[in-house]
Amino acid sequence: MRSTRARRAAMIGSAALLLLAPAFAHAEPATAPADSPASALPEDLVAAVQRDLGLTADEYLAKAEAGQKLVAFARDMRDRFPDVFAGAWLDQSGKPLVGVAPGQDADAAREAARDAGYTVKDLPRSERTLEHQLAKAEDWIAALPQPLSGLVGGAAVDVVNNHLVLRVSDTVELGGFQVPDFLQGAVVALQPALGSVAPPVVDNGGAPADAMFGGDSYAAENAEGAFRCSLGFNGTDGSGSTVNISAGHCDPNHGAPGVTDVFQMPSNGVFGPHIGTFAKSSLDGLDFSIIDIDDAVAYRFQNNLVRVPGKSPLRITGTADPVVGAPVCKSGLTTGFTCGTINAVNQSVAVGPRVLRGGFSANICALQGDSGGTIVTGDRALGISSASNVADMQFCEVAAVVTTIVGESPQLFASPINSILAANPGLKVRTS
Structure with a gap:
């Protein structure tokens, strides 16, 4: 059985909706005073904040x-x-x-x-007016016939500029693209099709030496093959069982009946011990999964920590809601901590045949394998990494020139953690 999995390791691929983040040289992080709240942040996160946001x-x-x-x-x-x-x-x-x-x-x-x-x-329009226009736009998009339906990638409210934005394929000729009368005044933005996106531990945060944290690597395998993704937030379900909250598209079964096994994956193509199975996966609307952790290894996930794989962790103190302009950082197995700023909330966006709804986006680059990983603001859980507009690129330096809704930057699309919790009564993120 294990040799079969070893052969299947050659089939490992990162799930199709992964995030992308810049791989620039690390600046030396400034050391915060011992009595400062910032002293609790891991140095890798501090370095990413300084590099990507220009903030202490x-x-x-x-x-x-x-x-x-x-x-x-x-x-x-x-x-x-x-x-x-x-x-x-x-x-x-x-x-x-x-x-x-x-x-x-x-x-x-x-x-x-x-x-x-x-x-x-x-401003000329109220939030209620724009959200009503957004709902009509989403209904219009859902009813488009082929091939038009493949050209419109979703809609979002641009709260800063007080208008609606329609995302369309970058192959569309804008001069000939017609929108219905009720969407006159909406901004049409070109965008590429979205794709999915171990050194020794310095400080384990008091957790067991073999503990698993948000941002660590795992393999999700069924009979057809396997995806390599990043763990999300550790938590508990309604019965108190130990779970991890990751991305739904990381489940090779894509929410269909059937068992998907989850293994620790210390390096690409190498299967570690069995750690659980997918209890629930959602791909449309919110993109999330709930991984039921095996009882024998539950102690490894009974912590509230997030990290760059193999590095010092961040303690999660609570949950948060997205707001435009807020600073956010994500952790994933491929790119570690990378940071940006939220530029849209409560938006819909098409990812292949599925539509993510009620999500948020930030100008963060991430690479395949980062899917399912944690997104934080400050030291609070904010969301689960889902999709990127530059997922087919190999380097973030190239991705940085892709035009998006807010200009020249890569975009990370995510599902809010509080929306995931609300959709699953009893589900909780572990916090301190």
């Missing part, structure tokens, strides 16, 4: 915290002023902004935002 560790944590405070305030504004609230985001300097559209409650909404210390930006 303390600035990264502060900006992430500001993003979560803005999420909470936006939720309140959405409830109090649904007809005029026009979204909230962090600008490039990290300053929180709150949009207000014309309407009966506009003055009250502006006053509430300013009283809370936020800068107000007057």
Whole structure:
């Protein structure tokens, strides 16, 4: 049986939806004072934050915290002023902004935002108006006949510029691309088809020497072959059993009946011990999987740690929601920690025959094998890595010139962890 798996190792491929991240030289990270919250961040994450975001560790944590405070305030504004609230985001300097559209409650909404210390930006359309337009766009896309359906890759609300963006294939002639009247005014953006995306441990975070963390490598195998992916967040299901939350497309069965075995994979093509099976996989809508960890090795996953494989870990303290402008970092077996900024939330995007909904994207490059890995903001769990617009490229230096919704940058698409938890009552991420 083991020799059969060894032969199958030659068939190992990274699942088709993986993320991509830049492989630039590491800068020497600045050391945070011992009493600073940033001192708890692993040096690999600090180096990625400095390299990719130009932030110190303390600035990264502060900006992430500001993003979560803005999420909470936006939720309140959405409830109090649904007809005029026009979204909230962090600008490039990290300053929180709150949009207000014309309407009966506009003055009250502006006053509430300013009283809370936020800068107000007057915008022509409310969040509710744009989301209604997004829903109509998604219905239109779903009803398109072939070959048109293969040319439109999804839609998103651009909260900063207060309009809808349609993503279309980069083979489309924009001058001849017609959209229905109700989508007039939407921006049409060209985009390539999305593809899927062990040195000794320095510090094991107090976990057992053979513990498995978010970002570590695993192989998912069925009778047809195997995919190599990255572990997501360690957690527990509704019965208290030990699980890991990763990407649904990492399951070779693609959600169909049948058993997919999960093995530790210390290096490409090398199978380690059996660690579990897929209990649930979702590919449409949210892209996630729940890996049921074998009882015999459950102790290896009973931690709240995320890392670059083989390096010092980050402790996850809670969960977070995405907000435009917030800093995020992802960990995966191929590219380790890489960081960027969220540029879209609550969007739909086509990945082959499937559509990811309710996700977010960030200007992060990642490579095949990073799929299923963890995305964090500060030290909180944010999402699961799913897809990339540059998945067919070998180097992030090349990927950096791909045009996307926000300009010249690669894009990582992800499913929010809180949406995954909400869709699976009783499912929890391990936190400290």
